Amino acid sequence: xxxxxxxxxxxxxxxxxxxxxxxxxxxxxxxxxxxxxxxxxxxxxxxxxxxxxxxxxxxxxxxxxxxxxxxxxxxxxxxxxxxxxxxxxxxxxxxxxxxxxxxxxxxxxxxxxxxxxxxxxxxxxxxxxxxxxxxxxxxxxxxxxxxxxxxxxxxxxxxxxxxxxxxxxxxxxxxxxxxxxxxxxxxxxxxxxxxxxxxxxxxxxxxxxxxxxxxxxxxxxxxxxxxxxxxxxxxxxxxxxxxxxxxxxxxxxxxxxxxxxxxxxxxxxxxxxxxxxxxxxxxxxxxxxxxxxxxxxxxxxxxxxxxxxxxxxxxxxxxxxxxxxxxxxxxxxxxxxxxxxxxxxxxxxxxxxxxxxxxxxxxxxxxxxxxxxxxxxxxxxxxxxxxxxxxxxxxxxxxxxxxxxxxxxxxxxxxxxxxxxxxxxxxxxxxxxxxxxxxxxxxxxxxxxxxxxxxxxxxxxx
Amino acid sequence: xxxxxxxxxxxxxxxxxxxxxxxxxxxxxxxxxxxxxxxxxxxxxxxxxxxxxxxxxxxxxxxxxxxxxxxxxxxxxxxxxxxxxxxxxxxxxxxxxxxxxxxxxxxxxxxxxxxxxxxxxxxxxxxxxxxxxxxxxxxxxxxxxxxxxxxxxxxxxxxxxxxxxxxxxxxxxxxxxxxxxxxxxxxxxxxxxxxxxxxxxxxxxxxxxxxxxxxxxxxxxxxxxxxxxxxxxxxxxxxxxxxxxxxxxxxxxxxxxxxxxxxxxxxxxxxxxxxxxxxxxxxxxxxxxxxxxxxxxxxxxxxxxxxxxxxxxxxxxxxxxxxxxxxxxxxxxxxxxxxxxxxxxxxxxxxxxxxxxxxxxxxxxxxxxxxxxxxxxxxxxxxxxxxxxxxxxxxxxxxxxxxxxxxxxxxxxxxxxxxxxxxxxxxxxxxxxxxxxxxxxxxxxxxxxxxxxxxxxxxxxx
Numbered sequence: 010x011x012x013x014x015x016x017x018x019x020x021x022x023x024x025x026x027x028x029x030x031x032x033x034x035x036x037x038x039x040x041x042x043x044x045x046x047x048x049x050x051x052x053x054x055x056x057x058x059x060x061x062x063x064x065x066x067x068x069x070x071x072x073x074x075x076x077x078x079x080x081x082x083x084x085x086x087x088x089x090x091x092x093x094x095x096x097x098x099x100x101x102x103x104x105x106x107x108x109x110x111x112x113x114x115x116x117x118x119x120x121x122x123x124x125x126x127x128x129x130x131x132x133x134x135x136x137x138x139x140x141x142x143x144x145x146x147x148x149x150x151x152x153x154x155x156x157x158x159x160x161x162x163x164x165x166x167x168x169x170x171x172x173x174x175x176x177x178x179x180x181x182x183x184x185x186x187x188x189x190x191x192x193x194x195x196x197x198x199x200x201x202x203x204x205x206x207x208x209x210x211x212x213x214x215x216x217x218x219x220x221x222x223x224x225x226x227x228x229x230x231x232x233x234x235x236x237x238x239x240x241x242x243x244x245x246x247x248x249x250x251x252x253x254x255x256x257x258x259x260x261x262x263x264x265x266x267x268x269x270x271x272x273x274x275x276x277x278x279x280x281x282x283x284x285x286x287x288x289x290x291x292x293x294x295x296x297x298x299x300x301x302x303x304x305x306x307x308x309x310x311x312x313x314x315x316x317x318x319x320x321x322x323x324x325x326x327x328x329x330x331x332x333x334x335x336x337x338x339x340x341x342x343x344x345x346x347x348x349x350x351x352x353x354x355x356x357x358x359x360x361x362x363x364x365x366x367x368x369x370x371x372x373x374x375x376x377x378x379x380x381x382x383x384x385x386x387x388x389x390x391x392x393x394x395x396x397x398x399x400x401x402x403x404x405x406x407x408x409x410x411x412x413x414x415x416x417x418x419x420x421x422x423x424x425x426x427x428x429x430x431x432x433x434x435x436x437x438x439x440x441x442x443x444x445x446x447x448x449x450x451x452x453x454x455x456x457x458x459x460x461x462x463x464x465x466x467x468x469x470x471x
Numbered sequence: 472x473x474x475x476x477x478x479x480x481x482x483x484x485x486x487x488x489x490x491x492x493x494x495x496x497x498x499x500x501x502x503x504x505x506x507x508x509x510x511x512x513x514x515x516x517x518x519x520x521x522x523x524x525x526x527x528x529x530x531x532x533x534x535x536x537x538x539x540x541x542x543x544x545x546x547x548x549x550x551x552x553x554x555x556x557x558x559x560x561x562x563x564x565x566x567x568x569x570x571x572x573x574x575x576x577x578x579x580x581x582x583x584x585x586x587x588x589x590x591x592x593x594x595x596x597x598x599x600x601x602x603x604x605x606x607x608x609x610x611x612x613x614x615x616x617x618x619x620x621x622x623x624x625x626x627x628x629x630x631x632x633x634x635x636x637x638x639x640x641x642x643x644x645x646x647x648x649x650x651x652x653x654x655x656x657x658x659x660x661x662x663x664x665x666x667x668x669x670x671x672x673x674x675x676x677x678x679x680x681x682x683x684x685x686x687x688x689x690x691x692x693x694x695x696x697x698x699x700x701x702x703x704x705x706x707x708x709x710x711x712x713x714x715x716x717x718x719x720x721x722x723x724x725x726x727x728x729x730x731x732x733x734x735x736x737x738x739x740x741x742x743x744x745x746x747x748x749x750x751x752x753x754x755x756x757x758x759x760x761x762x763x764x765x766x767x768x769x770x771x772x773x774x775x776x777x778x779x780x781x782x783x784x785x786x787x788x789x790x791x792x793x794x795x796x797x798x799x800x801x802x803x804x805x806x807x808x809x810x811x812x813x814x815x816x817x818x819x820x821x822x823x824x825x826x827x828x829x830x831x832x833x834x835x836x837x838x839x840x841x842x843x844x845x846x847x848x849x850x851x852x853x854x855x856x857x858x859x860x861x862x863x864x865x866x867x868x869x870x871x872x873x874x875x876x877x878x879x880x881x882x883x884x885x886x887x888x889x890x891x892x893x894x895x896x897x898x899x900x901x902x903x904x905x906x907x908x909x910x911x912x913x914x915x916x917x918x919x920x921x922x923x924x925x926x927x928x929x930x931x932x933x
Binding site: 243341 | 501502503560561563630631657671673675677682683684685686687688689690691692693694695696697698700701703704705707708709711747748751752753754755756757758759764767768771772773774775776777778779780781782783784785786787788789790791792793796797799801803826827828836837870871872873896899900901902903
């Protein structure tokens with residue numbers, strides 16, 4: 010594939026210009042004000058895929074459109090479906106960004122590398138484009154791909170993927186493939202790309218606690234009146250036990266022990282816990298006592314409070330006893346845990362711990378199951394070898410995050426999913442100053458050129 | 472005093488017009504944007520007192536001006552100092568008000584009474600004006616007051632009274648008096664005014680918890696990374712024990728047992744706990760087990776969380792692990808508890824319970840000591856008899872709130888303070904739809920006419 014790799018290298022400048030165009034579209038899916046931008050990002054991808062020779066279209070959903078495209082390949086070769094997402098997280102306070110989040114730029118990094126800056130530079134616009142640029146290099150060099158490729162790019166990954174299940178049901182026949190590919194995950198270190206062998210699930214809830222029939226004055230009722238914020242803090246504090254684990258009855262019932270071969274692969278990564286946490290200004294693993302930091306973030310469930318609000322939060326002071334208090338929180342789930350069951354356990358736990366004169370209401374947010382892939386898959390072996398060809402090594406890792414599409418796609422299509430990642434932990438995804446290393450982009454593209462070649466040689470029946 | 476009482480009755484329409492002018496000035500002291508309105512309210516009072524014949528002026532402070540006025544009386548009579556405040560609480564969300572908060576109006580109440588509506592209608596503009604209208608009636612009828620009156624009206628009562636201590640020190644000689652009067656408290660029921668024999672103190676704190684050096688993504692760090700909101704909720708939940716009491720070591724050390732004669736007076740009030748809490752949609756006293764609801768709100772310390780904020784609180788969802796979380800809270804204190812000592816105990820408690828990788832910063836807000844007055848005072852007897860003349864009865868009650876000026880004034884001037892109140896619990900002070908009953912306003916004015924008469928007969932030496 011030297012010719013294809015050379016083509017990939019020679020098109021970098023044009024590829025960056027394409028990526029910058031895409032980053033400039035502020036496709037924040039969680040905020041209804043950005044619905045038009047999400048549609049614009051989908052249209053941009055349809056145009057780009059069409060230019061590449063694909064039969065591509067944006068298909069409307071109840072929220073943001075799906076991009077679906079097919080790139081032809083020889084009849085008898087495997088058929089892979091690549092998944093990505095064009096939507097991004099809200100940028101948050103622009104004052105916390107060094108540069109405007111939707112004005113991409115290249116800047117030199119501290120260790121001689123180059124950063125691609127902007128919201129979505131890594132998650133998932135930059136990462137997703139490595140695959141499309143690899144396909145483009147194949148087509149430019151050889152006039153076509155050596156295997157059949159379908160591309161599915163959604164616009165709701167950062168806000169719950171609500172449209173996916175009905176979309177999969179409606180387009181099941183068109184989406185059928187032999188394997189699923191995705192690029193929304195991390196590489197292991199600066200010199201080692203990674204294939205993710207497990208992902209965590211998620212169960213997200215918003216909770217509203219209500220007490221009296223009005224806000225009260227602590228100088229009149231303070232002590233005797235139930236305070237909604239006090240109740241909320243008590244309830245949230247009660248979700249974790251003194252050992253750092255989750256203190257909800259039955260919560261851990263469906264967690265399978267970690268596959269020993271996976272545990273061994275993780276141990277071989279020789280993670281220095283102090284260094285791992287030190288990168289973000291921390292030093293002590295905050296989760297369950299007696300679990301390694303990798304097990305905590307990859308294989309064990311967690312509970313995080315993402316937002317709390319209630320009462321008087323403006324400048325100055327007000328001695329109010331608030332009647333309403335709110336929180337957004339989520340549980341990351343181990344493979345095997347069912348988000349619907351966890352939601353039921355959580356809500357029952359909260360109701361059981363509610364004091365007198367307090368009521369509670371729940372709203373669902375993102376839900377999704379975790380996944381674990383068999384370590385013996387030929388797709389995994391072929392991709393690992395291809396990565397080793399480019400980098401000299403490849404790691405098998407877990408992912409602490411959730412790709413809700415994965416279990417849905419796997420169930421709907423009956424195929425395994427290969428999650429190949431070139432992102433680094435320093436990319437600050439979901440935070441201000443998100444970036445992607447230029448080398449992640451270029452070597453990621455080269456890696457996909459090789460993986461496409463390796464997978465094209467596999468027997469379709471696996 | 473029939474002539475003075477008749478004059479008070481006949482001037483009601485003009486008195487309401489004056490009160491409405493004052494309510495229309497949005498003198499919210501906690502919000503710097505309203506500094507001009509606070510100055511306007513002070514100027515309005517100076518004009519009104521000057522028209523009444525007072526030597527009156529607004530004296531600048533570092534924040535909002537003090538109104539100081541002297542109304543002459545016969546040389547040998549007692550000299551009383553009346554205290555009030557022209558500032559008001561922030562109105563909060565205007566959508567929660569039935570009428571605009573700063574456009575006062577009269578509306579019929581459900582039981583045949585008439586409501587004076589608006590922010591400050593009760594606390595303290597309406598209540599304070601009952602005393603000034605009584606003075607005006609005396610002067611209109613008799614050409615002067617039967618005792619010497621000074622008036623001190625501050626503009627920072629709702630936001631910490633920071634200017635008071637330096638003001639008292641600077642004007643100590645001019646402020647000297649034989650007794651302090653105030654009208655910023657509740658009557659007992661629709662037919663019974665009250666004199667408040669104790670007030671609670673307050674120690675207010677704002678707390679900021681910081682963890683990592685940036686916001687993190689729960690899909691990468693969830694479980695291992697310390698979450699600032701989780702830490703904050705744990706700390707706030709840990710402030711109260713399972714019995715509803717405050718769980719800070721040494722917190723209760725300086726609380727004297729309740730004076731048995733006061734306890735007896737409160738028992739004679741025959742409070743129905745269910746009815747007391749039922750008025751605001753509650754049913755169970757939330758404070759220390761084994762204490763009556765009156766003891767909980769009048770004599771025991773409390774801890775209320777007034778505001779919490781942190782993380783993602785906009786529509787939608789964001790799986791952020793926030794690095795910063797904030798709360799505003801206060802302790803109401805029993806007489807005898809020193810707010811500075813409580814602050815030190817609170818901060819030490821928080822620091823002792825801080826987990827690894829979390830730091831904390833504190834900001835002070837309102838601070839003030841509680842007070843308890845001797846039940847045997849001749850000022851108290853004289854005022855009680857005067858109230859009984861107008862109403863047929865009067866109650867001795869406690870106040871769960873704080874008047875930070877009281878211990879300061881008492882210390883600075885060496886005089887006792889008589890807190891006479893005509894407000895009702897239904898007045899929704901500090902909340903939307905604040906009101907004052909028209910009868911509180913008119914009978915309050917008549918009551919002060921009588922109290923002025925009764926106190927003028929006392930021996931100055933007490």
